[in-house]
Amino acid sequence: MYSSKTAAIMKKQPFYKQWAVGLLSLLALLFAGTACGTTSSISGGLNDESYIVVASSSAYVGKKVFVLVDDVSAVGIVAVRPDAVTRHAKRITITPGRHTVIVRDAEGRTLFSKEIFISSRAAKTITLQ
Numbered sequence: 001m002y003s004s005k006t007a008a009i010m011k012k013q014p015f016y017k018q019w020a021v022g023l024l025s026l027l028a029l030l031f032a033g034t035a036c037g038t039t040s041s042i043s044g045g046l047n048d049e050s051y052i053v054v055a056s057s058s059a060y061v062g063k064k065v066f067v068l069v070d071d072v073s074a075v076g077i078v079a080v081r082p083d084a085v086t087r088h089a090k091r092i093t094i095t096p097g098r099h100t101v102i103v104r105d106a107e108g109r110t111l112f113s114k115e116i117f118i119s120s121r122a123a124k125t126i127t128l129q
Contacts, residue, residue: 050118051091054103055082056128065111065128068102069094085125096120103128 054065056079066074069092080089096118103112103126111128118124 048096048120049093050096050120051093051123052101052118053085053089053091053123053125054079054128055085055089055125056080057082060105060111060128064106066104066106067092067126068104069099071100071102074104079128082125082127091123094118096122101126 052067052069054067054077056063056065060079061081063079064076065079066076068074075092077090077092098115098117100115101112102110104110112126116124
């Protein structure tokens, strides 16, 4: 089955050397077969959205105001103190970019009306006077 030269070499080498050579050959084939693969990119994690938070001086704290973004729909939200914006304020989620924001009280009076720009993953605080 083997030539006499190969049989003589196999007899001279201990079993663990043959095993090590076989293992190294297998690893070399494995690395050679997988090294030429293509790269893949994974995207995800952060959403492309921004937030509006309404804060107020003492006049409207705890009262419901209505926020109208780009004349689409009014969202009712409770105004908080400026120092409680990060912890207790409810946020309105919108897309990043330029928006026209109008804030009205329950009686329909306009409290804030301005065109604003919001970056991605940013929160814009509207402070009512």
